Amino acid sequence: MVSRKSEILDQLFEIIEARKSGDVDASYTAKLISKGPAAIGRKLNEEAVEALIAAAQNNPAELAQEAADVTFHLLVLLASLGVNPDEVWDILAKRQGVSGLEEKASRHPADKKRL
Secondary structure (H helix, E strand, O other): OOOHHHHHHHHHHHHHHHHOOOOOOOOHHHHHHHOOHHHHHHHHHHHHHHHHHHHHOOOHHHHHHHHHHHHHHHHHHHHHOOOOHHHHHHHHHHHOOOOHHHHHHOOOHHHHHOO
8 A cells, every 4th residue: 555655755756857857956856867878877876885884884864864855866867767666666566576586587588687
């Protein structure tokens, strides 16, 4: 069951979509997207490392902050490449009830090379 709080992801993606072609001097999102997917990926990587550090330091409050940053930057990356989060949710829904090991084993060889 989808909770009302999960709707924040859809709302955030709508805001990102609305801002992605905006003024780069007025919008962080527009500025980041204007730099391209590689730059967004580097920022996502930076935020993911910060999340890992917070986890390694056993700091749940900081981890929550960094997880929010990771989520935001992942949504920006998706938007920059025209991927709707619904595509991701559909993939996750298909994986429900399937063991992670089983799911990985079912991927095509080309998919496995990217892991």
